[in-house]
Amino acid sequence: MTDETLLDESDDEIPDIVIGRLPVYLQALTFLAEEEGKLTTSSHELGQQLGISSAQIRKDLSHFGEFGKQGTGYHVGYLVEQLRRILHLDREWRVALIGAGYLGHALAHYGGFGRRGFSIVGIFDNDPTKVGQVMGGLPVQPVEQLPDVLRQQEVKVAILAVPAAAAQDITDLLVGAGVKAILSYAPIHLNVPADVQVRYSDPVVQLQQMTYYLQTP
Amino acid sequence: MTDETLLDESDDEIPDIVIGRLPVYLQALTFLAEEEGKLTTSSHELGQQLGISSAQIRKDLSHFGEFGKQGTGYHVGYLVEQLRRILHLDREWRVALIGAGYLGHALAHYGGFGRRGFSIVGIFDNDPTKVGQVMGGLPVQPVEQLPDVLRQQEVKVAILAVPAAAAQDITDLLVGAGVKAILSYAPIHLNVPADVQVRYSDPVVQLQQMTYYLQTP
DNA sequence: ATACAATTGTGAAAAGTAACACTAATGAGA
C-alpha cells in the first residue's frame, strides 16, 4: 500500500551478526566432512561442536532457504556448497597484501587461503630493502605501483599488515584503487566510505578482552 | 528477601559485549593522547573516531562508575588509567606462545605487547629443527617442557599459532598447565572448560564475512 | 552576576537477537 509496505516485501535484510556466523559454520562443516568423514549432520551436532544452540543454527540458515530434511538433518556437501554460494565464495577473490614485515611474511606463506576462496596476487611495501624480495612465490612491489596493479587485476579485497602510522594513508590508497573489503592488522580505527567493509585483527585487543575475566592474584 | 533477591544486589554482571568494546576505547584514547596530544575528550569525539554512538560509550562506561565531568568530558589520562584497572591491565600478563612457524615468528617480534600489558615469556614448538632457535630474544623450547615452565612462571595467557590438527591437543596441555585465556589462530573451534576464555583469529573467516557484502561481477 | 553552550549519566523506549516450543516430515525398526 505505502512505499514502506512495498519496501518490506523485498525485506531480505539479513542481520550482520548472522552473516558473521556463516563462515564459522562453513569451517565446522568442512571439519566434520574432512576429519570425521561425516556425510550428514544435524543442527544439534553442528551446534555442539561450536558451542552454539541448535535453534540458532536453524534460524540462521532459514534466512536463506531450506537446506535440511526433517528427521535426517543436513547433507554436509550440499550445505557447504550453499554457504559458499551465499557468501560469494563460489569464485576466487584476488587479494592484495600490503606490508612485507614479519606479519606480511606469515600471511604470504599461509596455505589456508587458496582452499577457502582467496588467493594473494600482489604484495606491496614501501621499504626499498624489501621490494624485489620474493615471498610465498610473489615479488614484493613498491607501493607506488599499488593503484595500477589493483585496478588492472580488479582486486577488491586487501589485507593490511603495516604499522599504525601508515595504515590510514594506505587505506585511502586502497579505497582509491577500488578495494571494497579490508582486513586490517593495524591497531587503529580506519575511516572508509560506507560501501567499504573493514574487519580488524589486533591480538592485543583480543587478549585485553579476556583479562577482564581472569582472577588477578 | 529470597536468595535471588540477594543475588540481584550484587548484580554487577557486565555484558560481554560491553567488555569487548573497552579495549577498543583504550586504543582510541591512547591514539588521541599520543597522536593528537589531547588531554581531554568527550563521548562524542571518541565515538566519532570509532564510528560508535556517543550514547553507547557513555552507557558502557556507566557500568563501572562516573569517569567524566558534565560540560567538560573525560580526562584522557584518567580514563585510560581506569580502563586499564577495569580490564586488569594494571599489571603485566606473562604470555606463552606456542608455534614457531611464520606466524609465531611474527608474533614473537611484534612490538605492541609490552606497552599494552603483555609480555611473551616462553615460545614452544615440537619441531626439533626449530627448538633452540632464538626468536624475539627467546629460545624456542620443546613442547614437552610446556607444562613445567607455565606452572613455574604462573602463565595464565597463551597464544596458539599451530596447525589445526595440533590445536586441540595443545589446548588440553595448556588448560592442564593452568592457562585461563587462549588466543587461537587455528581455524578450528576449541573445547575448553567453562572457566577458560578463548578468542579466535582466523583471517579467512574475517575475509569470508566481508565477501557477502561485495558485488559479484 | 547571568546566560548559554557543552556535556555527562540515566530511565525509558525502541530495536535487535536468541530461545522456546510446537508442527510436520522423515526414516528405521517392530
Add this chain to the structure above:
DNA sequence: TCTCATTAGTGTTACTTTTCACAATTGTAT
C-alpha cells in the same frame, strides 16, 4: 503397515542491546 525417535523450520516469547531524550552540571563569555 504402524509406531516411534529424530529433526527441520518457524511463530511467539523472552531477553539483550542500542538509542532516545532530558535533567543536572560545568565552564566560559558577556
